[in-house]
Amino acid sequence: MLAIKRVPTVVSVNQDCGSVSRDCLQSCFLTGFDLPLFKYTKKMKTTELQLLGDEEVPSSPPTIERSFLGTLLLSKWEERASQGLFRYDVTACESRVLSGNYGFIAQLNEGRHLKKRLTEFRVDQVLQEFDPKKFNFSKVNRNEVLFQFGEGEEAGYYDITPILSSPDFVLINVSPIEYGHVLLVPRLFDFVPQRLCANDLLLALYFTAEVDCPYFRVGYNSLGAFATINHLHFQAYYLAYPFPVECASITRINKGSLKSSLRISELVDYPVKGVVYESMDLNEIAISVASTCQELELRNIPFNLLICDCGTRVFLFPQQALHQVSQKVLDTQVNPAAWEIGGHIVLKRKEDYEHATEEFVTALLAEVSLSDPDFQDVKNIICK
Amino acid sequence: MKNHKLIVSQSLIRSYRASIQDELQKHAYNFVLCDPGLPDHPIVYASDGFLEMTGYSRDEVLGRNCRFLQGRDTDKRAIVEIREAIREERDCQIKILNYTKAGKPFWNLFHLAPVFSQQDGRVVHFVGVQLPISSKLAARKDGHLTGLELSFDELEFEEHFDNPSCKNYHLSEEDKQRAFAAVKAVLQELANSSCKGVSSMRSKSFSEGVIPPGFVATSLLLALTRIPHSFVLTDPHLPDMPIVHASLEFLELTGYTREEVIGRNCRFLQGPDTDLAPIEELRSSISEGQTCTVRILNYRKNKEPFWNSLHISPVRNSSGKVAYYAGIQVAVSHSSEEDEGRARMQQLGTLGAIKVAVRSIQTGAVLRKSKTIS
Numbered sequence: 001m002l003a004i005k006r007v008p009t010v011v012s013v014n015q016d017c018g019s020v021s022r023d024c025l026q027s028c029f030l031t032g033f034d035l036p037l038f039k040y041t042k043k044m045k046t047t048e049l050q051l052l053g054d055e056e057v058p059s060s061p062p063t064i065e066r067s068f069l070g071t072l073l074l075s076k077w078e079e080r081a082s083q084g085l086f087r088y089d090v091t092a093c094e095s096r097v098l099s100g101n102y103g104f105i106a107q108l109n110e111g112r113h114l115k116k117r118l119t120e121f122r123v124d125q126v127l128q129e130f131d132p133k134k135f136n137f138s139k140v141n142r143n144e145v146l147f148q149f150g151e152g153e154e155a156g157y158y159d160i161t162p163i164l165s166s167p168d169f170v171l172i173n174v175s176p177i178e179y180g181h182v183l184l185v186p187r188l189f190d191f192v193p194q195r196l197c198a199n200d201l202l203l204a205l206y207f208t209a210e211v212d213c214p215y216f217r218v219g220y221n222s223l224g225a226f227a228t229i230n231h232l233h234f235q236a237y238y239l240a241y242p243f244p245v246e247c248a249s250i251t252r253i254n255k256g257s258l259k260s261s262l263r264i265s266e267l268v269d270y271p272v273k274g275v276v277y278e279s280m281d282l283n284e285i286a287i288s289v290a291s292t293c294q295e296l297e298l299r300n301i302p303f304n305l306l307i308c309d310c311g312t313r314v315f316l317f318p319q320q321a322l323h324q325v326s327q328k329v330l331d332t333q334v335n336p337a338a339w340e341i342g343g344h345i346v347l348k349r350k351e352d353y354e355h356a357t358e359e360f361v362t363a364l365l366a367e368v369s370l371s372d373p374d375f376q377d378v379k380n381i382i383c384k
Numbered sequence: 385m386k387n388h389k390l391i392v393s394q395s396l397i398r399s400y401r402a403s404i405q406d407e408l409q410k411h412a413y414n415f416v417l418c419d420p421g422l423p424d425h426p427i428v429y430a431s432d433g434f435l436e437m438t439g440y441s442r443d444e445v446l447g448r449n450c451r452f453l454q455g456r457d458t459d460k461r462a463i464v465e466i467r468e469a470i471r472e473e474r475d476c477q478i479k480i481l482n483y484t485k486a487g488k489p490f491w492n493l494f495h496l497a498p499v500f501s502q503q504d505g506r507v508v509h510f511v512g513v514q515l516p517i518s519s520k521l522a523a524r525k526d527g528h529l530t531g532l533e534l535s536f537d538e539l540e541f542e543e544h545f546d547n548p549s550c551k552n553y554h555l556s557e558e559d560k561q562r563a564f565a566a567v568k569a570v571l572q573e574l575a576n577s578s579c580k581g582v583s584s585m586r587s588k589s590f591s592e593g594v595i596p597p598g599f600v601a602t603s604l605l606l607a608l609t610r611i612p613h614s615f616v617l618t619d620p621h622l623p624d625m626p627i628v629h630a631s632l633e634f635l636e637l638t639g640y641t642r643e644e645v646i647g648r649n650c651r652f653l654q655g656p657d658t659d660l661a662p663i664e665e666l667r668s669s670i671s672e673g674q675t676c677t678v679r680i681l682n683y684r685k686n687k688e689p690f691w692n693s694l695h696i697s698p699v700r701n702s703s704g705k706v707a708y709y710a711g712i713q714v715a716v717s718h719s720s721e722e723d724e725g726r727a728r729m730q731q732l733g734t735l736g737a738i739k740v741a742v743r744s745i746q747t748g749a750v751l752r753k754s755k756t757i758s
Contacts, residue, residue, distance in 0.1 A: 071734075073738060074732070074735075075733035076732075077736055078735055091700040092700060180740065213610075215607070217439045239744070240607045240741050240744035242464070242467070247461075247464045250460065261456070
């Protein structure tokens, strides 16, 4: 068993306690309680998006429709913040851009990490069985649930509805990296472990598209790539600043075709090797990305995903399955997961923040990057 | 957005003399002016040359963001480069694949330049000059022509544009100089016609770190103008806590123009029948750095009263310290429970969006080395 030092964070206040609290989601589900519901519709997204450019182009004068889901999410989040449900005020955390080529964003966040380490599960196995004894999202406090997210014929919002039969939930992360940090948990009560399939990824893409904001990004970490909970979930937050990986040079690796607008490119000159999938068709991206990820899971290659540009751009970063992380890097207690690889680094110690440099971040990220031959194998999987 | 044409035309009148459109008309260049202070950074002026080059009519481009020029094969990297230059409020000259209205692609030497207000240092407009590059220059070493010469439904088409070597052909110095000259001429024209003084460069004192009060960086402005609700940002560090930003919806709600509200304390919205109790509650919350919601009678410019459900909150920037106090207004007429619920959601959602915007790292952060694409 690999003894790598991971630093988990607390995403729910109930994470530390052993017993199931009466207030937790599971109990409430059984007794029945009401939650707001946001219904999205698949019909809307595939017809509205046009093939011009990277965002939808209105053909009439620009009455820019801003997403209601975004407003809902932000308002519920702000409400929870005013109720003191977060462990700290993330807006009081300082951030700066590191000088250099990439523009990495460093944040000083002294409240985020636990003082003691929890080892929830093996970290050298990408696929692991769900263990109901460990913490999962049915054990979160009911206050941490913002709303249900579900599909319907028509888009709509319902203030108070009973919980759906197979609900997808949006929860808060009580140790936020940024404002609006939430967890998207597809079919929570199916108790699926952290593994990817096209439908669940598609849900995440619709979620991103429905929020309709270029500052809102969704991330996924497989086990072994710094996921902290083995219960299927995505994370998301707002950052009104470009992620360095979004600005990186790319070069196409898949063949173009008239039937498909899917472009798959590899990152050029970025500390971590990775690929990016781009298309206006969310279905196409979901199927292609999920198929690659399932292949990676079978080969025990951990990976991270970063969903950007309202769901039309998905980065995939495979990580080294077994790696030695240097002591210096361990001491900073930074886990190179989706956000970090994207270029947003949260630092726990003041001295690390003040002395952070691009060289330090580049070295940190390079530790998890695949070797050239291993990455070539991944590209072969993608392009076959 | 109501009356967007009016808003777009006001963008020019606000900064330049009325004759500016005629003055700009004299120049034969292809260029646009865009206003970062309006939602989605729209075009507020387009030259005849630009319209001819792209095949659009004036009505089809005014009020729209330039991204309609981009298409399927436009290099993402080039788009990112332009966005970065806008964020960082600096020049940028770049080769980018654009599309005409008919869908025909063409290589464009695009030059972007900010126009700074000498009064408060803000970027008033961005000038965008376009120079289409002829297909002769686009020839590859092996003699095959690319771009406009190919038929568009050939599978090869994509490969040509994706081929990295295709992007590295040389622009002539002459082309680059022409672009520079065009930008310079337009900027000069704007400076000559400006009411309060604009320039292609910031004032000396600004560059030395003396930031005028009420300065709002373009990157913050672009984020704030995405928020489609009535709100103001006030600066609690300045005397009498003046408004430094007001959303379009606020101006529409109250009937004032931007110039009539920026720099003033919000109390101008109060009037003869406004109760003292909510005013006192606001004052007390602000002095303690707290949030609060009050129901207060306010007055539009035309003296018409309206009930305002006002929510105020301190907002922090990337330093982690309080930079502004946000005030979010919801006009409430009938107070049903559902209305209150929706109003509350709008207020908190707007506050969240403001917090996200203000928290972002603004200009003044360390600049990235700009990557040139020749």
